[in-house]
Structure formats: C-alpha cells, structure tokens
Amino acid sequence: DTEVTQTPKHLVMGMTNKKSLKCEQHMGHRAMYWYKQKAKKPPELMFVYSYEKLSINESVPSRFSPECPNSSLLNLHLHALQPEDSALYLCASSQWTGGDREQYFGPGTRLTVT
C-alpha cells in the first residue's frame, strides 16, 4: 500500500481562526514533508521531518506550525493566516533509508483564507 491520506480535503478559514491539517501514512516511512502549491505553480517545500524530528524549515512564517506526534502522523497547525496563504497543501512521505528516496504524495488540502 503506497497511500498517504490527508484531511480535510477542503478548508475555508477566517484570518483569526485556528485550524489544523492532518496527514497520515502507514508505509513505515521515516521522512515526512509538507509542500505548498499555488495555482499554476509547482509545489514548494515547507518542512521536513525525519524520525519525528523537524529537520528542515524553509523559512516558513510562524503562523504555520508543524507537528509530528508519531512516525505515522504529521500535522500542520494554522493560526492568523493571510489571504495569500490560500493554496493546496500537500503532504508526502518517503522511506529515505536503504537508498529508496521515492516520495509519495497525499491528495492535498485545498485551503482558502477569507
């Protein structure tokens, strides 16, 4: 099974709301990623977790707060977002060890900030 799941599929939130995006994988992968994709652009890396530790933060504003509660779960907590943060948020995972670097993506959460 090469499935990464993400919830919710769609999210509309106001600029004062707090919400969370959730990502789950059961492939035993030890690296998990958040990407952001704006319309008609390629995905851009936001965060990387390796063995449940934050390893890369691509200078993402603090209104985005990632969390990795265990090896299968990845959350992205959202607070005080701006309309320009509206985008498709994609989660991915990879085995990383043993030379296998293939990344698998979830279906994404389409976020609209009003």
Add this chain to the structure above:
Amino acid sequence: GIQVEQSPPDLILQEGANSTLRCNFSDSVNNLQWFHQNPWGQLINLFYIPSGTKQNGRLSATTVATERYSLLYISSSQTTDSGVYFCAVDNRGSTLGRLYFGRGTQLTVWP
C-alpha cells in the same frame, strides 16, 4: 539549489498521438521522479528513475544521468492523460530528499 527545466510548457494533442516531455537538471541527482497532477490536485507517481529506462503500459521514461536529462514518453494519448506533468529531483549530497520541481508541462488531449 538545483535548477530543473521542463519542456514544452504546454502541449495539445489529439487522442491517439504520441508525445515526448523533457526534463533538464543542472546538477547530479540521487532521485528523479515524474508525476502526473490530475485536475483535483493529486500528484500521481509515474516513475522513480534516477537513471536508466522504465516502462509502464503506454508510458515510458529514460534518464541519462551523465547528461542531466530525462524524457517521458506517452504513446497513444487518451483524454485521461490530460493534466500537468512534473519532473522533480533531489540533488546528490542533499539531506532528506528535498525535491526540486520543474514548472511542469500542461498536457491537453482532445477526443
């Protein structure tokens, strides 16, 4: 970071036609993946191909790592092939496999 260039940016085909998409990259890579992004945003893995040639049904891919390019071949196009095709790489020596994406090729297949 590594530069990834895809061509052509747009491609319009009639059903049944064949096509070749190209991906050039600026440095040695450990990973090269081809994805198809469907209209709902899902990135579907087509090939994991840091080098060599692979085939899967009507699709095949070749990566010539020494010359820093990869090609994706689509034969007998179908309307369901429409969408954006991305090439993504992570360069040799990078930690944790961060992927750099090209800008994609928008493919439209007409019946």
